[in-house]
Amino acid sequence: MEDLERIKELKDFDETKLGVKGLVDAGITKIPHIFYHLPDKIKKASESGDTTTIPVIDLANILEDPCACKRVVESVRDASETFGFFQIVNHGIPVSTLNEMKDGVVRFFEQDSEVKKKYYTRERKPFVYNSNYNLLHTSDPITWKDTFLCNLAPNPPKPEDLPAICRNILLEYLNHVMKVGTLLFELLSEALGLNPTYLIDIGCAEGLSAFGHYYPSCPEPELTLGTVKHVDIDFITVLLQDHIGGLQVLHKDMWVDVPTIPEALVVNIGDFLQFISNDNFKSAQHRVLSNLVGPRVSIACFFSTRHHPTTRIYGPIKELLSEDNPAKYRETSISDLHVHCTQKCSSGTSPLPHIRI
Ligand SMILES: O=C(O)CCC(=O)C(=O)O
Numbered sequence: 001m002e003d004l005e006r007i008k009e010l011k012d013f014d015e016t017k018l019g020v021k022g023l024v025d026a027g028i029t030k031i032p033h034i035f036y037h038l039p040d041k042i043k044k045a046s047e048s049g050d051t052t053t054i055p056v057i058d059l060a061n062i063l064e065d066p067c068a069c070k071r072v073v074e075s076v077r078d079a080s081e082t083f084g085f086f087q088i089v090n091h092g093i094p095v096s097t098l099n100e101m102k103d104g105v106v107r108f109f110e111q112d113s114e115v116k117k118k119y120y121t122r123e124r125k126p127f128v129y130n131s132n133y134n135l136l137h138t139s140d141p142i143t144w145k146d147t148f149l150c151n152l153a154p155n156p157p158k159p160e161d162l163p164a165i166c167r168n169i170l171l172e173y174l175n176h177v178m179k180v181g182t183l184l185f186e187l188l189s190e191a192l193g194l195n196p197t198y199l200i201d202i203g204c205a206e207g208l209s210a211f212g213h214y215y216p217s218c219p220e221p222e223l224t225l226g227t228v229k230h231v232d233i234d235f236i237t238v239l240l241q242d243h244i245g246g247l248q249v250l251h252k253d254m255w256v257d258v259p260t261i262p263e264a265l266v267v268n269i270g271d272f273l274q275f276i277s278n279d280n281f282k283s284a285q286h287r288v289l290s291n292l293v294g295p296r297v298s299i300a301c302f303f304s305t306r307h308h309p310t311t312r313i314y315g316p317i318k319e320l321l322s323e324d325n326p327a328k329y330r331e332t333s334i335s336d337l338h339v340h341c342t343q344k345c346s347s348g349t350s351p352l353p354h355i356r357i
């Protein structure tokens, strides 16, 4: 497609402020060219019959029972070293809260268009809704989803800045996620052989932001993607997904489905944790396929100080290093890594090669 024609199409799409959902509501049966991805980027999971499954870790009783806790720490270590992904159940967030959160995302995206449009922006605001955050700054094809985002920590939003239609549940859910995140950082610290508060003490749980994704049903799912292959640029991500499916993790060069489990949360290691763990833990590439059936919703909560960068300098954790295991990365601040990401990395790629020794 000619560049100018493409840019006009992107601008026209952006100006509707109705996102991908607007196209589906208008009844399109063919997806516009701006959503076309190269066929080899969309290829489905390999059909080799591989039975790899992402581990599901049961957190029940870990606070009372030291044996259960030891088992969980081992499972967390194993999953973080091999897949960089695992699911958790019995994490303490009631199923009713999970369901209400998913409903809240649906309510936001399915509300009256004129009300929803008021939140559509590409500026930095406490609550941002748009489709494809980098729409006008990329030559890559765009994806079949709409998103809202807000930050909870370190500066919580004023309740009145959040849309009334999902305000209460969003705040309630994010407070729960902060607690789950704290527990996860304790388990991950122990899994690295550090004292339980290590990762929290160095600020890993200081920043939390939430992305509510809405993937409308797609009339031609074989031509596009919901989310392109990427790594998460954070310490960890805690993701709640609904029953539709489509999330896949790249493991040993094969796409592995992350099964949907109603009461589970998906946890993945981000690039910052791979970096400070000196590659002990793995930040895995993942993507989301589009689907004829939909909408699919998910809420991805990122633990990262991305939006409130501190001057703290991070490097591979000294306690993990030895003569046989020297630092694989040079020290840097998280904001420097972000600047590098924004200026130099094409979307979805890792900034870690930039600081690798
Ligand atoms: O929607 C999903 O399941 C995954 C979204 C994701 O990977 C992200 O927001 O980074």
Ligand SMILES: [Fe+2]
Binding pocket: 230, 231, 232, 237, 286
């Ligand atoms: Fe992600």
